[in-house]
Amino acid sequence: MILVTGATGNVGRHVLDLLIEDGHEVRALTRDPQRSVWPAEADVVAGDLSDAVSLEAALAGVDTVFLFAAPGSGPGFVAAAERAGVRKVVLLSSGAVDDAAEVQDGPIAAYHAEVEQALRASGLEWTFLRPDSFAANTLMWAGQTRSGDVVRGAYAGAASAPVHEADIAAVAALALTRDGHGGRVYELTGPESLTHADQARILGEAIGRPIEYAELPVEAVRRAMSAHVPGPVLDGILKVWSETVGRIAPTTTDIEKVTGRPARSYRDWVLDHAAAF
Ligand SMILES: NC(=O)c1ccc[n+]([C@@H]2O[C@H](COP(=O)([O-])OP(=O)(O)OC[C@H]3O[C@@H](n4cnc5c(N)ncnc54)[C@H](OP(=O)(O)O)[C@@H]3O)[C@@H](O)[C@H]2O)c1
Structure with missing residues (x-):
C-alpha cells in the first residue's frame, strides 16, 4: 500500500492518479476528506502530519x-513510519534547500531541510524531489487575466525555471514504484x-491575447499577499524574487533522466490550464 500525503495539493493529486493508473493500491491522506472529490480506487483517510495519533x-x-x-x-513522521514498518519515502522538498549552506537561507528552505534531515537520519529509504517554482503559482494571476489584460505584481524581472506539477508527479510516481531511486536528490x-514578465507574455500568446506584466512597488504586493501567505514565508518569497532579478535560473535535465521525457514548458502548462485564465 502506498500512502499519498498532500493528496489534495497541486502535485499530490496527480501522484494519486498516476499510481491508480499504474494499478497500485493507494491511500490518500487529507485533513478534511469532505472538501474534495476522490477517485473510487483511493482509500481516503482523515489525518494531519503533525498529529501522531492520526x-x-x-x-x-x-x-x-x-x-x-x-x-x-x-521527526514525528519518521518515528511513526518506522513503527509502522514503512520502507520507502519520496519527499516533496524544495529547490530552495542548499546542501552547501551551514544555515538555510529563509524559512522555506529551513523547514524543508529539517524534514530532509529527519529522513536522512532514519533507517528509511528516501528520495528527495526539489522543484523550482511551480508553474501553477501563476494561477494567482487568473483573476486578473479574467477581468483584463494586465497582471500586476512584484519584480517583473524575477527569474525561475517554472516546472509543471505533472512532471514532478511523474518523477514521484516512478521513484515510489521503481527501484534505483533510493538516496537520490532530484x-x-x-x-x-523565465522572468515574471516572460511568463505573462507566454501566457498571453498561449491563450490568444496579449497579457502584460505591470510591476508594482514591493510594499503594495506585500500588503496584498499578506492576506493569504504567512509573514515569514512571504518575506522569503519576496527575497528570492528580488535576488533573482537579472539572473538566469539554472535548469536541470533530472525530469528527463527519470521519466525519459523532456520537462514540459511553461507554454504547455498554460495550455493545460487555459480555462482558468
Ligand atoms: N509552489 C512552489 O513554487 C513550490 C516550489 C518548490 C517546492 N514547493 C513545495 O511543494 C509543496 C506543495 O506545495 P503546493 O503549493 O503544491 O501546496 P498545495 O498544492 O497547497 O498542497 C498542500 C497539500 O498539503 C496538505 N497539507 C498541508 N498541511 C498538512 C498537514 N499538516 N498534514 C497533512 N497534510 C497537509 C494539504 O492537504 P489537505 O488540505 O487536504 O489536508 C494539501 O494537499 C510544499 O511543501 C511547497 O513548499 C512549492
Missing part, C-alpha cells in the same frame, strides 16, 4: 509514502529560465 492509523499496512513536508513534521526544473 498518522498511526494512516500508516497501518503502508510500505511506501509520498510525503508532503509539513513544517516541523519530520533538482526538478522546467526547460528554461
